Amino acid sequence: MTKPNIRYSPEPVIEPKEGCDWADTMVLNPAMVKDKETDTIHMLFRATGPWPQKNLKGLSDPYPIFLGYAKSDDNGQSWEADFSRPALAPALEYDMDKIYVIDDEEKKVPNYANGCIEDPRIFEVEGELYLTTACRMFPPGAYWEGDKRKDNRPDWAEDKFNPFGTAATNNDTETVLFKLDLDKLKEKDYDKAFQYICTLTDGNVTDNRDVFLFPNKMKIDGKMQYVMLHRPDEPNVFKCGKGVHKPSIFIAAAENIKDFITEKATHKLFAVGIFDWEEERVGASWQPISLGNGEWLISYHGKQLPDYGYTQSFMIIKEQENDFPKIIHRCSERLMYAQQEWELPDKFPCPCIFTTGGVIIGEDLIMSYGAADQKIGIAWTSFEKLVVFVRKFDENGIKICE
Incomplete structure (x- = not known):
């Protein structure tokens, strides 16, 4: 029984960008979508770098996680990545009253994408394009050195009766759904490319990620x-x-x-x-x-x-x-x-x-x-x-x- 031949890029197609504060340490876990009108592939990738200006308690510099944009016109052989700014960035607020966002119904809702926006997946549901991201309320420290989820958690989050519950207390992952406007993304009009919809998982229940929907109802x-x-x-x-x-x-x-x-x-x-x-x-x-x-x-x-x-x-x-x-x-x-x-x-x-x-x-x-x-x-x-x-x-x- 012969395994399918899987060919790999002989070297990275995108690497951390020296001097880019939001992507100088890691770039990884990229989502892709093909343009329906051409063979151009569009990518959103996870990226991070140290953010000392948001070091809350002096325990460790936070490493908030951003999404960057790239595209390929040669079936993924080479990529043009935009390191001029993140495509989608966490708000990085520590004030309880500021951790809110306006959703697709013009309602003010908790912004669970405040600290980190990780591991994107792009998919279509009933003809509409969506993005899921694994998010945390607060940015962790250098997480590859151990569990630093609470190093930059504000004091009010330690109270289990805070407005966001254990999602803030534990700084666990919640999956957030965005609607994605591919035309705006292609134009690099990032401020209009993403619409916060809702959370799909509940950080007050358990950390939860690797989330996406099927294209059609069943x-x-x-x-x-x-x-x-x-x-x-x-x-x-x-x-x-x-x-x-x-x-x-x-x-x-x-x-x-x-x-x-x-x-x-x-x-x-x-x-x-x-x-x-x-x-x-x-x-x-x-x-x-x-x-x-x-x-x-x-x-x-x-x-x-x-x-x-x-x-x-x-x-x-x-x-x-x-x-x-x-x-x-x-x-x-x-x-x-x-x-x-x-x-x-x-x-x-x-x-x-x-x-x-x-x-x-x-x-x-x-x-x-x-x-x-x-x-x-x-x-x-x-x-x-x-x-x-x-x-x-x-x-x-x-x-x-x-």
């Missing part, structure tokens, strides 16, 4: 509903995840996008780690790709330390009549992992290839990834051959044919 429990993948850090807090304590993939349904953080949403434990390279966690990587006939290709990642780090594989799921989709093929082999010297650990001790974007151009699936949590690479493979290979495994990862 009939579940007799209703046409939006369907979302997410990855809670503590699955046990959900009724359907009782007894599971390792970060795992969940699937959720709601009639309204803003209902996903309410009791109106239905959640189901979708996939837990079952292979050695998934020992610590599994999470979905980027937006599902339709294969037709109600089937979807899902890219996902596993983590295991110290040997494997973050690696990537794929599964195929199929829609069910009046129910959540189910896994029908799950590749038990890790298909993407750090191999080149520039992809191997530096600041972090963890080998890491972490894909957060995938687009199809011609016969190729083009994937963007963060390497060693510090640089950005691109990988190419035959989409058809990849799908054929994943179909050689059953839902439990057992080979069913050669």
Whole structure:
């Protein structure tokens, strides 16, 4: 059984930019979307650098996380990155009364993207383009040196009765949904490119990330509903995840996008780690790709330390009549992992290839990834051959044919 050939950029396509205060330390975990009118690929990437002017308590300089913009006109071989300013930046407010934003309904709501805007995913839902980001209320210190989430947390956040709850007290991740105007992004009119919609996960429940929606609604429990993948850090807090304590993939349904953080949403434990390279966690990587006939290709990642780090594989799921989709093929082999010297650990001790974007151009699936949590690479493979290979495994990862 021949694995699909995956070709990797021989060197980073985007690296930290010396002298750029918001991107001089790390650039990673890029999302991508293809222009519908051309073959231009647009990218939003995660970036950080020290921000001493926002050092609140003198414990450590904060490293707020920003999103930068880049584009490629040659199928991802080379990229033009805009380091003149962030495309999307956290507000970095410490005053309780200033941590608010105006949403798409002109309502003043808590700004959970105040401290960090991490790990973007771009996807389409019913013809509209959206962006999800893993956000924190306050910027951490140099997080690769340990847990520094609370180094720049204001004193009022220590009170559990603060207006934002444990999302502020613990500075855990909440996933925030933005509407993305691609035309404005292309014009670098960044102030008008993003519209804050809502949170999709609740930091008062558990840290939660790796979140995005399917492009279309599905009939579940007799209703046409939006369907979302997410990855809670503590699955046990959900009724359907009782007894599971390792970060795992969940699937959720709601009639309204803003209902996903309410009791109106239905959640189901979708996939837990079952292979050695998934020992610590599994999470979905980027937006599902339709294969037709109600089937979807899902890219996902596993983590295991110290040997494997973050690696990537794929599964195929199929829609069910009046129910959540189910896994029908799950590749038990890790298909993407750090191999080149520039992809191997530096600041972090963890080998890491972490894909957060995938687009199809011609016969190729083009994937963007963060390497060693510090640089950005691109990988190419035959989409058809990849799908054929994943179909050689059953839902439990057992080979069913050669």
